[in-house]
Amino acid sequence: MVNREVVGAHYGLRDWLLQRITAVIMVFYTLILLSALYAMPTFDYMNWKALWQSSVMRYSSFLFVLALAFHAWIGVRNIFMDYIKVASLRLVLYVVVILALCSYFAWAVQILWGR
DSSP states (O other): OOOOOOOOOOOTHHHHHHHHHHHHHHHHHHHHHHHHHHHOSSOSHHHHHHHHHSHHHHHHHHHHHHHHHHHHHHHHHHHHHHHOOOHHHHHHHHHHHHHHHHHHHHHHHHHHHOO
């Protein structure tokens, strides 16, 4: 008799590709942010506030946070699939990580567009 273990789906190439795409998005955002900081005439509150009022920074930051959430989810999920053998514990950890990532994403959106 074959003893089957519940380890989740085998995502393979899709995960690998999405992990690389999100990493490239995050590197590109970092370059945008560093360029914007370098282009600031002075590093004071008014220039900092003006930087974050621009829609380019808001939308690129939104895309960065979204990419970061997917990047983190794929990495953590793969670690759990590899090292947590008890399926019920793995499911609980998945739920905890998903709730944390969703709350962090909502918090970032509130920071970017909140008043």
